[in-house]
Structures are given as structure tokens and as C-alpha cells.
Amino acid sequence: MITLKVNGKSYRVKDDPDTPLLWVLRDTLGLTGTKYGCGISACGACTVHLDGEAVRSCVTTVSQAAGKRITTIEGLSRNGDHAVQKAWIELEVAQCGYCQSGQIMAAAALLAAKHNPTDADIDAAMSGNLCRCATYQRVRDAIKAAARTRRKEA
């Protein structure tokens, strides 16, 4: 049995310790907002936060995540109203939407670390999150918009 703390709740799971966190979140806990895209840490669709840091859950084993604070898209904000989520809606970033949970989790981690990210910061933090619809221009603009909102609120 492994104890996981996901979105503020504790779960005891029976999955093998080397099972990727992604599949425990999706198949065991039913938290399907986190997506499978590549399985080799090459696309970022499975990005979640581990103690506030963006990680790829497809290559993070459930045992590595044990005891850490895990946040998924479902737990990023109470009402889908994180500054990043609001900016995403305002700028109509999503197209097919499949990669967007990962994009948003990566962007939220970036904003938590850098309140006023430069284009270079955004390139560095976000270039591993692939979007086949190529919504990148709006991803970049929405991150800047969210950062502005955050700074105003602060």
C-alpha cells in the first residue's frame, strides 16, 4: 500500500511501486484531467505538481510521489479560477484541449516561481509541452496576461 496525497486528499493505493503516477491518477483514482501523450516525458501532457514543482507523471513512479504533495489540474484551483485558467479562457487558448491540462500546470508552476516571466523564461519552462494544434502564441500571451493579473492582485 502506498499513500498518496492528491489535491489535498489522502489515498491508499495498491498499485505496484514502479507504476507511473500518471496511470495511478487516471486508472486507479479516476483523475482523468491529466493526460497520456507519449509515455516517455517527451510531450508534457501528463504534467502535474509534486510539492509545487512541475513534473512529468508518465515517468514519475508512484513510489517517488509517495508522501509528496501532488496537485493535478482538478486541484489547481477550487473553481477553475486560477489566474492561469482565467487567462486561458480570456484568450481562448485551447483548441482540441488534450494537452491543455499539462500546459496549464506547467504555466502555473512557472508563475509560482517567476512573477514576471520573460519570453526566455517562458521558452525554457514551456517548450517541453507539446501542442499539435500549435496554440503556442496564445499560451505565451496568456502566461503574460496571468502574470499581469497576479502582480495587480499582489
Added chain:
Amino acid sequence: METKVNAGRRDFLRAGAAVGGGLLIEMVLPGAGRLAEAAAAPFEPNAFVRIGADNTVTVIAKHLEMGQGTYTGLATLVAEELDAAWSQVRVEGAPADAKRYNNLLWGPTQGTGGSTAIANSFEQMRKAGATARAMLVAAAAGQWKVKPESLSVAEGMVRHKASGRKATFGVLAAKAARLPVPADVTLKDPKDFVYIGKSFPRKDSRAKVNGTAIFTQDVKLPGMLTAVVAHPPRFGARVKSFDGAAAKRVKGVTDVVEIPFGVAVLAGDFWSAKRGRDALTVEWEESTAFKLGTDEIVAQFRDLAKTPGLFARKDGDADKALEGAARKLEAEFVFPYLAHAAMEPLNCVIRLSAGGCEVWNGEQFQTVDQANLARVLGLKPEQVKLNMLFAGGSFGRRANPQSDYLMEAAHIVKAIGGRAPVKLVWTREDDMQAGYYRPLFHHTLRAGLDEKGNILAWHHRLVGQSIMAGTPFESGLVKDGIDFTSVEGAANLPYAIPNLTVDLHSPRLPVPVQWWRSVGSTHTAFSTETFLDELAHGAGREPVEFRRGLLAKHPRHLGVLELAAAMANWDKPLPAGKAGERRGRGIAVHESFHSFVAEVAEVTVREDGSFSVDRVVCAVDCGIAVNPDIIRAQMEGGIGFGLAAALHGEITLKEGRVEQSNFHDYPILRLNEMPRVEVHIVPSAAAPTGVGEPGVPPVAPAVANALFAATGKRVRRLPIRAGDLKGA
């Protein structure tokens, strides 16, 4: 001026009382067969508009939402004529029923593709909204004992100005449901549009930012098993034998079954099924398999290109005119196989029940999938129930004429006797290696100029596999041996050239090929627009001015060309780069799916030949712009998709095996490679045409032309290699 639409003959409408006294309106074709049933059972989601007593307006979308914004577009059309409030409108996917939900541009076939969703629905969905509005008005008029003409509707409220009375749609729905359906409805004059032409928020945005949007990958049914399939390593190979003992020992694995496409391992969850497949041993029968590599295929195509093909177009005598030309130019182009690589790998869920089967899928090709599934399961097509979910991208892939991955799932659920629902999941590696692909193409272009630099002759020869051959669409879309999708964008070249020949070879190979976002134009736009740029240069003419002179009879091409050039400040020099950097600007214009797009690309090339695409200015003419922001998004995305192919995209074969397997060796565009994109929409009163695909074709040739401007080197093969640009 008002547009009068007769809804009487071809379509006719009925209404019935829906749940909670709601109003249900449906459009059906005469003889649709289930009229009586539908009238008695109005709860079926078989209509375009449903209005609940709770005041929600549900728009039933017959097209797949795969990112292109069609749910929002279709809802916009209904809301416009219904005068609904945007906040009360929701959208749900239609069931499979070609009688009511067929694509009007595809005859009796339901499906999404070819950038047709808004084009074929523009009148149909507005009529559905207008009819509902007329009935709500009639209900209010009856209740208030006033003339319908004295009522107005706005923002979901029916009002009688003189008395100050008003009622919501929800309040009127039950009464409206009992009224006769008007045979004719009057559609709005475009000057009165409230929604069309404005950018109302997408209906799917919220669910897509909070993790609640349900894709096929997210479906979980009671008792469901997940299947992962070991596919043959080469096209045309089959299972000789397999040993599933080790796979069955993996915890969670329930079944290992052979199907015509390979061996499936089933488990209660994905990871167990995947580990089961890793433990599986399969011996493949490869004597009949395809074992050529990309280099050999290209060599074969190059040989074929030396011989005449079948004519797709023949104006004048290009060969003769070429002989007499003062200057001749020739170029050879090679385009690789490309994978669609949508972010959601292929998947579907299937459940057998007594007398039918039910499927959950990013469903793009209902009529074809119903027929294929029915055949393999021994059912009638109407016994195959298809639930259309959001697709995590498709780019054409989920509309497969053979229903390939759906057929896999059907064979698997059959092999386990239908005892559990099955979710088939292709891993990224399956998605990349098991087909289907944009076909590999070889083009040869020859042209002749006279002394003044006028184009006398143009000869375009294409060699590539037919997408339509061997599909149910061959009879309709392959005429006299010419697959229209092989030559679209080449055979309809708009430039005024007196002697013009386009011919085609369509060699048959076992590599599975399929339409890929913008189809033939993915390669024809590149060869024609870079070669035309080369001719302009050869004639000593400026590329925009040169095109202008050849497009006199094509005002919409000309319109986007002029707009893109103006917005990109084409007539002013491009700002210089830093020391050691060369900058260049290029333009391309192309029509696809009846929309016209021109793009100007600006590039910076470094000394080692590596380069960046800094900015793309795009002009689009797609007729009436239903939702301008979605059009901009589709152009931005199309440009990013086209750039991925220009910069990276390449599926290669070695001894028949696909060499790429995942995003590390089949890279797609990344955020740091995305240029700034500016989109300008040509104002138009023409009927709307598609925007999902037409943004793709011009970007690669615009970039190649920009690279030529910067380096003096021509790009003849995709993807563009830094080595091809080095040190000029």
C-alpha cells in the same frame, strides 16, 4: 432584403413535446423511416435544437469537435436566428444517423472533414434556429392574444412592447412544442446579425481548462478492460504464432487474443495491459511484408517521373512551348510520409449488447464506421450506436475509410465473446508506427519563359500513392485514374499560363496512406509556390508583382495576396539582422477547400544554416467570418502545423520498418519555434467556407521563399535541413 428559405420540400420539420414540456425540433428527410417513432419518443437526441423548461438551449452538433471550434460555430448559427442568449446555449454531439445528420456536401454520409462543417451547416443550422424562434413567438402570441408581428425576440426573451409582457424560452417551450411547424422561415438580413461576425466565447473552453472535458481516453465503463495491441513490425506482415504465457502472468492481465491485425493483451488498466504486451512473444510471418526503405521508394518514384502519367490538366501544348522557350527551368521536389500525431493517441471504447454495439470515440466518420463495424460484428449499421466525444486532435486521422482502429477494437471485443466493454489504447509508438500517413510524393516541375519573362509553359508531374484507391470513395473521387486529392492545388493552378500540363502517376504500395490536414495541398502548394517564386526570380520580377500579373481572373487569390503583402509592409525593406545573420521574406498564396490564404514569412538564418521563422502575416478569405477569433486561431494553428512539417516532419522506412516511434524522433513544433502570427480576414458577404485546413498550405512555401531571399538557396525537399542552407 430578406432571405426567404423554403424548408418545405427537401427538409421538413416536426415538433413534439420533450422532457419537462420542452420543445424539440428536428429536420428530417422525407421517408426517413422513423418518423412515427420519433414523434412518440421525443426524448431521443435526434434534433438540432432542444429547448428545456429550464431555459437551456441545447444545440445538437452533427460535427466532431477536434479543436477547430465547430461546436461554437454551429451554436453561433442557431443562436443567431433563434435570438438566444449566448449564456443559455449549450452544445452536445449528435448520434450517428446519416438520415438527419449527414454532411450536406457529402450526400448520404455523416462525417467531419474537408473543412466543410460550417460551409454545409450554414443554412441548415440557421433554419433550425429560425424555426424554433418562429414557434416560440407563435406560442407567446397565442398566450397573450396578440399578433406574432408585434413581438420581438432578443437575448433569449420574447417581448411584447405595447404591453410590456415578456417570457423566456423556457416558459414558452411547452406551448411551442404543441404548435405546427412552419413550412417556411425567414432568415435574417446579414446586417442584423448579432452573433455572426462577432467572436463569442468558445463553448468548450471552460471544460478544457479545468480537466473536466471528456475525451475517449477518459471513458471508463463498469467492468471495462483496456486493450493494447502488438502490431506487425512491417506493413503486410501477419501473426505466425505467439506465446502469451508470460503476458498472462503479468498482474492484471485477463486475456491475450489474436486478431487479424496482431495480438491484443487485455487488462483491467492500461499499465498492466502495456506490461503484458511487453512480456508477449510474437513470431511474425513476413514473407508477404513490404520491405523497401524510403530511399528505394524515392528512387522508384523518380524513375516513374521520367515517363508520362495520366493527365489531370492539359491546356495548350506545354512540351512544344517549352521547346521554343528562351529560358527553361526545372526542379525536383520530394515530400516524405508524415504522421498525424495528434496529442491524443488513437483509442476507442466498444461494448457489445444484445442486438447491437455501442462505441465511444472521437467520432469523425459515422456512416463509414457504422458500416465497417456492422460488417465485422454481424449487425445492421443502425445497431451500431456511436457516441461522439471530443477528439484530442485528429488532422484527418480519425476519419479512416477502413475504420482501422475501430475494427481492431471490434475484433478484440468479439474475441473475448463480448463479456466486457473494451477500451483500445494505441500507445504513442503504435500511433506513429502502425500507419496511416500523408503519402510520400515526388514532383517534377518544368517551365519556360519568353524573352520578356512571361511564362509560356508549365509542366507539373506528380508521383505518389492515391489516398482514395481501394476505399469506398474510389468510384466517386478517382476519375479517369486521377485521384483528385493527389493533384488538388496543382491541377487547379490559378495562374494565367497558356500551355499548362499536370500529369500524375499513382503507384500502389502497401504503406497505408490517408488524408492529412489540407491533403494534396500539403505538397502541391509547396512545389507550385516555390517554383513560381523561382520563375519570378528567373524573369527578374518581384514575386508579388509577378503573381499579380498572373491572377487577373482570380480576384479572391489577389485579394489575400494584396492584403498579406500590405500588412507585412512588403514594399518596405525587412529590418536587418544581427552580425552574421541573414534575413529574408517570402510569400505564398493558395486556395484550398474553397478558402483563400496568403502568408508572408520572415526568417533569420544563422551562419551554420540554422534558422528561425520570426513572423508570419496571414490573410484569409473564407467568406462570411462566423467567428473571427476562431478563424484567427485556426490560421495560427494551421501555420504551426504546417511549420512542423516544414521544419521537422518525416516518417522514414528502413527495410519496411518505420524508423520513428515517438516525439523524440518525430518532433513536432515547439513553443520556442512558434513565430508571431498576425491574421487579417478579408471582409466578405460570400457563403462561408472552411478554416480548419487552409491555413496550412502556404506557410512552408512562404518560409522556403524567405530562405531563398536570405540565402539564395532553393529548398527542394522537406523537411528543410540546415545543411541545405549552409554557407551560401
